[in-house]
Amino acid sequence: MKLNKYIYLPVSLFATLMMLSCGSKKETAGESHADHDESPDQVEVSSTQYRTAGITLGSPEWKEISSAIKVNGLLDVPPQQQVSVSVPMGGFIRQTTLLQGMPVKKGQVIAVLENLDYIQLQQDYLEAKSQLEYATAEYQRQQELAKENVNALKTLQQTKAAWQSLTVKEKALKEKLAVLNINMNALAKNEIQRTINIYAPISGYVTQVNVNLGQSVTPADVLFRIVNTEHLHAELTVFEKDVPRLKIGQLVNFTLANESKPRKATVHLIGREISNDRTIRVHCHLNEEDTQLLPGTYLQATIETGAAKVKALPETAVVNFENKNYVFAKTQVQDSIIAFKMIEVQKGNTEAGYTEVGFPAGAPEKDLVVRGAYDLLAKMKNSGEHEGH
Template identity: 55%
Template sequence: MKILLNNLFSIGLLLFIAACSNKKETDNTQAEIAPAIVTNEVVLSAEQSKTADIQFGAIQNRILSATVKVNGMLDVPPQNKVSVVAVMGGILKQTSLLQGLKVKKGQVIAVMQHPDYIQLQQDYLDHKSQLTFLTAEYERQEALAKEQVNAQKTLQQASSAFQSMKARVQGLRQRLQLLNINMSTLEKGNIQNTINLYAPITGYVTKVNVNIGSYVDPTNVMFEIVDTEHLHAELTVFENDIPNIKIGQKVRFTLANENEERMATVYLIGREISDNRTVNIHCHLDKEDKQLLPGMYLKALVETGSLEKPALPEKAIVDYQGNKYIFISEKAQHFDMIAIKTGVTESGFTEVTLPESFNKKNYKVVFNGAYDLLAKLKNTAEEE
């Protein structure tokens, strides 16, 4: 009997220890998952309310623009962006271009040299001289043919030689004009050992890919010049938002690291969906700004219409742990924090979606001092 009682006592002791241990673990688990704020109610004294400058207002319907959020970048039309190449390979003898330098259309931007330039001019003068002789011979044979003095075959040979040389001379002339050779000077016998490259548009140099003394192939892009006077905003819109986009809609956009809001207008809507299911939208800036540069990234809101929505001032809405809240009051110095959803923000007011049970007639909304109430709520939770 004594042994049996000892065993029962031991078993009871073990069960007691296990129960205490389970209770402690349960208490620790509850402490870990307990929210930072266990109540949504704040009570202030009259003095505290005055210090926080609590002010009330009512939720009102306001006309807000329905918008689509998009990203994009500034760009220029293809005709305002030029890649400068050498029509014929050569060595760069001279250039003063640097990135950011402004150039005017027709300005000399580089000087090239190569023996082939000289040879091409020599060939032109030689073939032009032969053309003069063949022209005279053809005219002579034509005159003789009219008098039936020579054979028809002789006239055909003279005509063939004349036409062939004429085509060669015209071809060489076109090639020399592409090289910007002064033809009137050349026809006087003056051969140039260098050629000039001229700026095709007025704009700013954005790329310089060559240096003096380097050989340049016709396929090499030597310089890139951009006319920034006609920048546009190129927006990327997801396909599910495209039905809401229309030509003529206004676009509000801001550049990276800027708070200034700029305006643009939808001008063209792309007709092809990319692999990532987006469409490019072309927008014209309402106001040109010479300080802007192609390639700048931007965030934009496309205004797709106007709707009347319940709204509150931005300062009435607080953000806590990723959710949006407002404070309401039914009686003096007593405030309740309720969760809401937000929508469009415009001119300092934000669209709000309230709980179905919320009755605007019974409650006043805190317009000023909302963050003071949130701070008080946090402090109360920490004390508890």
């Protein structure tokens, strides 16, 4: 029950409250002062009021309660399923048909670039290849002469060095051209290309288009972003206090922000680093893949952690006031006056009439009100309102 300025109570509880509030008028003069020295989180009742309200005391019990961790998260894709497309060498955009949201296939041409440097690189390669052919033949000739002791050793060594240098140069230029996707078969026929093609590295959907025709781009620029949504996963944020309850393989029920029907996933990886906000990331695989889902979609989830033995009190022992949970603990008995203190607790899962309760450090865990807690809360707040008038 959440109490605002005005308290609305069932008839039975209202009657009990009236008896608690008015019963003291029939007590002795000493008992009539029971409520005047109460602190904001304390309430006092006479022994007669105690019996009338049917207040019962108890202590936490170890109960096996099925629990689930409620968390938030979002849909995400593995790093290998999202690609930022850049170019190894700058140029001008001469052709592209991509739009955001468009599907693409791996190996599809997504852009065409033009640059004079592409022509120069091919020219350098053809020249190096030609020089290498001559250097190879010369090196072989010098080797034959050396066998007959016709030439000097120095000449052979110089020829070998030139051959090795050109071999490295030709191979390096060939690799550069391969990175640029230059057609080497056409180049072997001296067919020099003025443009290069940019191919889609993965299949998926285009999420970003950052270029337009005629734009000059450099290797530092991201031209496109492509995401493959075939293997989305749920990335959950779990608080530090719940980490010991996590295990690989646990069932996860989650609901997307734009859906009402729950989906299922399984805990696959548990993060090993606690962030500054005292949380960890939990990676979950979806039980059913859905390529229509979008990365970044917000979700709410519950992780089924199974039953565990926890400290629990009857549901009637825990009261709710201003979105916080409390229990009452008996603090003293003096001159037929019984005092109770309200203690804030952490409320967990509830099952079979018992609720998991977490107590603050140093809080008493005996002589707790397990029946009549709402009567005490109502009396305490009602007394506070009368004192304010």
